[in-house]
Amino acid sequence: MPFVTLSQAVAAGLFKNIRFVATDMDGTLTWRGKFTPKLLQALENLAAAGIPVLIVTGRSAGWVSGLSSLMPVAGAIAENGGLFYRAGCDVPVALTLIPDLAEHRHRLAQVFNSLKLRFPRIQESVDNRFRITDWTFDVAGLTPADLQQIAGLCRQMGWGFTYSSVQCHIKPLEQDKAAAVLQVLQNDFPQYLPAQVVTVGDSPNDASLFDCATFPHSVGVANVLEYVSQLTYLPAYITAGVEAEGFCELAHFLLSN
Incomplete structure (x- = not known):
C-alpha cells in the first residue's frame, strides 16, 4: 500500500x-x-x-x-x-503495578522455560537480569512464523508478547x-x-x-x-x-x- x-x-x-x-x-x-x-x-x-x-x-x-x-x-x-x-x-x-516482584519474575521465568521447550534455540538476553516488568530473549534466528506462534503461546499462558529488531519481550498483557x-x-x-x-x-x-x-x-x-x-x-x-x-x-x- x-x-x-x-x-x-x-x-x-x-x-x-x-x-x-x-x-x-x-x-x-x-x-x-x-x-x-x-x-x-x-x-x-x-x-x-x-x-x-x-x-x-x-x-x-x-x-x-x-x-x-x-x-x-x-x-x-x-x-x-x-x-x-x-x-x-x-x-x-x-x-505497571507489580505487587510481588519476586513472584512476578518467577512467573516470567516459567513462561520463558515453557517457550524454550518448544523453541530450544532461544537464548535469554544478557540484559534480562536488569529488568523488572518483562523478560527478554534474543530475536535473532526466529522467523515471522516462529514469532507469531510464540505470541499465541504467551497469550495462552496469560501473558503479552512483542518484539523489536533487537529482542523479544514476554510482558504483562496490558x-x-x-x-x-x-x-x-x-x-x-x-x-x-x-x-x-x-x-x-x-x-x-x-x-x-x-x-x-x-x-x-x-x-x-x-x-x-x-x-x-x-x-x-x-x-x-x-x-x-x-x-x-x-x-x-x-x-x-x-x-x-
Whole structure:
C-alpha cells in the first residue's frame, strides 16, 4: 500500500501543532546501533525550541535509568511501558503495578522455560537480569512464523508478547508503549494533548504508537517498511531516511515549522 511521506504531510500543514515527541530508540534514534553527533544535536535543538522528547524503549530499567539523565530528553519509558524515568530523577515511576516482584519474575521465568521447550534455540538476553516488568530473549534466528506462534503461546499462558529488531519481550498483557505514553502525558505533561504529539518508531513493539485512534500523528522511520506485514497498526507517515537519519529528518521539519 502507498504511504504518505513525511515531507508530504508537512507540506500539507499537518505538523503545525506538534509540540511533543514520543519516540522509540533502537533503530529509530540509533544509526547502526550507535547514537550519532547529528542525532544528539537534533535532540539538543528540539529541547532548545521547547519541544520535549520522550524516549519510549524496550530497553531494561537498569539501562534506561542512566539514559534519562545523560540525554537531552524530558524522560524515558523503559521495558515497553513498564516504568518511567523523568529527566534528572533516579527513582522510576511504576507504570505497571507489580505487587510481588519476586513472584512476578518467577512467573516470567516459567513462561520463558515453557517457550524454550518448544523453541530450544532461544537464548535469554544478557540484559534480562536488569529488568523488572518483562523478560527478554534474543530475536535473532526466529522467523515471522516462529514469532507469531510464540505470541499465541504467551497469550495462552496469560501473558503479552512483542518484539523489536533487537529482542523479544514476554510482558504483562496490558503493558504497551501507547498506554504508557498516555499515562505519562496525563501525570507529568498534562499541557499536551495526544493530537499535539508525534509518535515515532520502526518495529512491531512500536505498533501501539501507530494506532491513529490514540495518536493521529505517527511516523515510521523508513526501515519500518521491513515489518509492514507484521504490524497491527501502520504509521501515518514514513520518512525518507532510515534509522536516526529518519528521526533527524522529522526533527528538521518540526524545527522549521
